[in-house]
Each structure stands twice: as structure tokens, then as C-alpha cells.
Amino acid sequence: MQPKPYPMPVTTVLFDLDDTLFDHANTARAALATSTAGLPEFAGTDLETLYQQYSEILEEMHPRVMAGEYTHEEGRRLRFQRLLAPYGATRTDAALADFVQQHYSHYQRLRHPIAGAVPLLEALKPHYKIGILTNNRLAEQQEKLQHLGMTHLVDALITSEEVGVLKPNPRIFQESLARLHSRPDETVMVGDNWHADVVGALEVGIRPIWLNRTASLRPLAHVEEITSFEPLTEVLLTITGELLPAEKLS
CATH class of the missing domain: 3.40.50.1000 (HAD superfamily/HAD-like)
Known part of the structure; x- marks a missing residue:
């Protein structure tokens, strides 16, 4: 050439x-797989479908966070609240907060x-x-x-x-x-x-x-x-x- x-x-x-x-994409995929592993609500869930739902919500919410409509922490909580609701997961605020924190820890560790x-x-x-x-x-x-x-x-x-x-x-x-x-x-x-x-x-x-x-x-x-x-x-x-x-x- x-x-x-x-x-x-x-x-x-x-x-x-x-x-x-x-x-980011493959890190997020790996973190979602790790975060949902063993949880009965996600038994049989297609992880690629879950990732696509996660990605669409993030694409919508991120500009709103950057515009100051939500804090970074509020934006993260709302993203996962929307993502997990159809699966009947994390029905309490404490359970949601625990899932978000565990997922974020996995995401940080798996970055490459x-x-x-x-x-x-x-x-x-x-x-x-x-x-x-x-x-x-x-x-x-x-x-x-x-x-x-x-x-x-x-x-x-x-x-x-x-x-x-x-x-x-x-x-x-x-x-x-x-x-x-x-x-x-x-x-x-x-x-x-x-x-x-x-x-x-x-x-x-x-x-x-x-x-x-x-x-x-x-x-x-x-x-x-x-x-x-x-x-x-x-x-x-x-x-x-x-x-x-x-x-x-x-």
C-alpha cells in the first residue's frame, strides 16, 4: 500500500x-453477564437482547445526564430501573441499589x-x-x-x-x-x-x-x-x- x-x-x-x-460495548456485555449470572429472573434471557436494551437506554439517558437534567448517580439508577423492570428484578430500592453497585464494580474491573x-x-x-x-x-x-x-x-x-x-x-x-x-x-x-x-x-x-x-x-x-x-x-x-x-x- x-x-x-x-x-x-x-x-x-x-x-x-x-x-x-x-x-465499552464488550465490557458492558461482560458486566451484564456477570451481574445477572445465577439470578432466577434472568434464566433463559438472551444476553445480547439485554445488552441492546441497555445500550438503547444509555443512548437516551446519557445526553440528559450531561445536560444536568440528572446527576450521574441518578442517571445510572434510572437506567437500571428501566432495564430491569420488565424482568421483575430488584423490586425494592435497596435491591436496585445493590444490583447497580455490583454491576458497576464488574464493569470497572472488566474494562479493556x-x-x-x-x-x-x-x-x-x-x-x-x-x-x-x-x-x-x-x-x-x-x-x-x-x-x-x-x-x-x-x-x-x-x-x-x-x-x-x-x-x-x-x-x-x-x-x-x-x-x-x-x-x-x-x-x-x-x-x-x-x-x-x-x-x-x-x-x-x-x-x-x-x-x-x-x-x-x-x-x-x-x-x-x-x-x-x-x-x-x-x-x-x-x-x-x-x-x-x-x-x-x-
């Missing part, structure tokens, strides 16, 4: 965090990066500025990066909590560029969420790369996509448009 001729050399790579560098994410950051770090652009809380994402072993590989962490808006709002992308002293035409945005990451980047003139791990239909054919972070050399070439020295990849 030959390098692509981009108008401006890349100096900066922005990444989403959840389900781009951090494997997307395959290839850490080697990719390690390869990029000596040559490019790296930013994390995430629709979440600062403290939570700082702790997550530390747990994943990524803190030292990131030059700037920009959260929607700090900026006051969610992706795809241009302000959060503009704040990322300002913190990294970068221009849109020399910056790449890598993310899994088409609307938040790809559309948001396009609106401010940043070249997006869609991490499409689920083989979904690509809405815009001209937007580049990758399906994983492996093999590393091919992903680096797609992101940067250049071949890095072999010794830097060892």
Missing part, C-alpha cells in the same frame, strides 16, 4: 474514547482497550500530537485512561463536561484544535460514532476516519473507514498518509 497524498501533512490525531479506544489501540497510540505518539475528544465527564475519562494505560500517550483530553456541549457541536472540536495548537487541515479525527465523530469533524474541516467495527453501511462514500486497529502499518498509513520508520513500530 502506497502513502496517500494529503493536501497538508498530518500533525494531530484526535480520537473518541468510548468504543473507539476503550471497548479496543484491540490494537495501545500499540497505535504508542506508534503515533513520537511523531504526532494526540487528543481525546469525548462526550463524557472529565474525572471519569481521566481515570479510564489511567486504567487503560493510555494517560502518557495523550497530549490533551477534551470532554463535553468542560466545554459545555456535546459532539458534533463545532465548539468542542474547535476547543480541541486550540488546546493542541493545530489547524483543521492538518488534523484527523478517528471515531466510531458517525454523527458525533464523523459529521462533527466534517463540519469544522477536519478529515474524519470512521472506525466501523460492526460492518455498518457507510453514509458517505468519500469518508475513509477502518474496521479495526490491526494490522498496525495499514492503519497508520490510513490515518497519517505516510509510512513510519520500521524501527518505530517494533
Whole structure:
């Protein structure tokens, strides 16, 4: 594969965090499986169906939490109250609180990066500025990066909590560029969420790369996509448009 001729050399790579560098989906699946194991209410329940219900509720509730409609703790309790109600589980407030706490403990313990994410950051770090652009809380994402072993590989962490808006709002992308002293035409945005990451980047003139791990239909054919972070050399070439020295990849 030959390098692509981009108008401006890349100096900066922005990444989403959840389900781009951090494997939230499979962590959540594993935590739900562990949390419901042995509970009679969930006997015979299809865990993928349970996860899809969990994911839909989270997608609805998270923006409301970030907007301040609920506290983070209230949002978590309400999510699980809605998730578990159809199964007749946790009928008391104490039982619900206990389930939520156990699930969160499992989720924290089971967290892991997307395959290839850490080697990719390690390869990029000596040559490019790296930013994390995430629709979440600062403290939570700082702790997550530390747990994943990524803190030292990131030059700037920009959260929607700090900026006051969610992706795809241009302000959060503009704040990322300002913190990294970068221009849109020399910056790449890598993310899994088409609307938040790809559309948001396009609106401010940043070249997006869609991490499409689920083989979904690509809405815009001209937007580049990758399906994983492996093999590393091919992903680096797609992101940067250049071949890095072999010794830097060892």
C-alpha cells in the first residue's frame, strides 16, 4: 500500500474514547453477564437482547445526564430501573441499589482497550500530537485512561463536561484544535460514532476516519473507514498518509 497524498501533512490525531479506544460495548456485555449470572429472573434471557436494551437506554439517558437534567448517580439508577423492570428484578430500592453497585464494580474491573489501540497510540505518539475528544465527564475519562494505560500517550483530553456541549457541536472540536495548537487541515479525527465523530469533524474541516467495527453501511462514500486497529502499518498509513520508520513500530 502506497502513502496517500494529503493536501497538508498530518500533525494531530484526535480520537473518541468510548468504543473507539476503550471497548465499552464488550465490557458492558461482560458486566451484564456477570451481574445477572445465577439470578432466577434472568434464566433463559438472551444476553445480547439485554445488552441492546441497555445500550438503547444509555443512548437516551446519557445526553440528559450531561445536560444536568440528572446527576450521574441518578442517571445510572434510572437506567437500571428501566432495564430491569420488565424482568421483575430488584423490586425494592435497596435491591436496585445493590444490583447497580455490583454491576458497576464488574464493569470497572472488566474494562479493556479496543484491540490494537495501545500499540497505535504508542506508534503515533513520537511523531504526532494526540487528543481525546469525548462526550463524557472529565474525572471519569481521566481515570479510564489511567486504567487503560493510555494517560502518557495523550497530549490533551477534551470532554463535553468542560466545554459545555456535546459532539458534533463545532465548539468542542474547535476547543480541541486550540488546546493542541493545530489547524483543521492538518488534523484527523478517528471515531466510531458517525454523527458525533464523523459529521462533527466534517463540519469544522477536519478529515474524519470512521472506525466501523460492526460492518455498518457507510453514509458517505468519500469518508475513509477502518474496521479495526490491526494490522498496525495499514492503519497508520490510513490515518497519517505516510509510512513510519520500521524501527518505530517494533
